Amino acid sequence: EAGVAQSPRYKIIEKRQSVAFWCNPISGHATLYWYQQILGQGPKLLIQFQNNGVVDDSQLPKDRFSAERLKGVDSTLKIQPAKLEDSAVYLCASSIGLEYNEQFFGPGTRLTVL
Amino acid sequence: QKEVEQDPGPLSVPEGAIVSLNCTYSNSAFQYFMWYRQYSRKGPELLMYTYSSGNKEDGRFTAQVDKSSKYISLFIRDSQPSDSATYLCAMNISPGTYKYIFGTGTRLKVLA
Numbered sequence: 001e002a003g004v005a006q007s008p009r010y011k012i013i014e015k016r017q018s019v020a021f022w023c024n025p026i027s028g029h030a031t032l033y034w035y036q037q038i039l040g041q042g043p044k045l046l047i048q049f050q051n052n053g054v055v056d057d058s059q060l061p062k063d064r065f066s067a068e069r070l071k072g073v074d075s076t077l078k079i080q081p082a083k084l085e086d087s088a089v090y091l092c093a094s095s096i097g098l099e100y101n102e103q104f105f106g107p108g109t110r111l112t113v114l
Numbered sequence: 115q116k117e118v119e120q121d122p123g124p125l126s127v128p129e130g131a132i133v134s135l136n137c138t139y140s141n142s143a144f145q146y147f148m149w150y151r152q153y154s155r156k157g158p159e160l161l162m163y164t165y166s167s168g169n170k171e172d173g174r175f176t177a178q179v180d181k182s183s184k185y186i187s188l189f190i191r192d193s194q195p196s197d198s199a200t201y202l203c204a205m206n207i208s209p210g211t212y213k214y215i216f217g218t219g220t221r222l223k224v225l226a
Binding site: 043091100106 | 118120122146148155156157158159160163202204206209213214216217218219
């Protein structure tokens with residue numbers, strides 16, 4: 001069974017530039033999560049989708065971050081414009097459904113903002 | 115006070131040692147407790163999942179939950195160099211209703 005795929009794996013940008021990350025969850029998984037993991041910290045949930053609807057985006061900085069999950073499969077997370085403090089690893093995870101605790105994580109995208 | 119506290123380490127132990135990793139939490143509503151292992155430059159992978167109090171064993175790994183003390187532990191027996199990773203605890207009140215809260219992770223090094 002293929003795992004969660006993410007791209008790109010690494011990205012370096014200047015502050016105020018835009019960046020987008022892509023995630024393809026495990027086939028059949030209805031729930032998709034985007035996490036931000038700053039160095040030395042645990043992952044922090046940014047947004048959670050159930051199919052193509054948003055379940056929780058309370059910790060998403062909506063003035064600069066946006067995410068979508070068209071057709072309830074792939075998802076993209078965008079930052080526009082980026083700030084220095086956005087430097088982090090962005091992890092995508094998926095689970096069978098909302099009621100399941102087991103989340104499967106992708107390898108992450110490491111973002112460096114200069 | 116953070117909802118979940120975890121010593122960042124690093125914790126260095128010799129191969130074959132018993133390792134004890136711990137988290138404390140403040141919210142008594144947490145009922146679901148998870149331990150994830152994260153290798154360098156990889157995403158976390160679920161190791162153990164426990165509901166409510168008690169012990170759960172899986173091979174060399176044992177998870178313990180003490181809800182009265184708001185304290186959870188992961189024990190690794192006969193530790194191996196391949197166990198060297200960051201171990202994250204995570205907890206939830208109710209899946210689907212609330213989000214996971216992760217600890218900061220403890221870096222473990224098992225020396226050959």
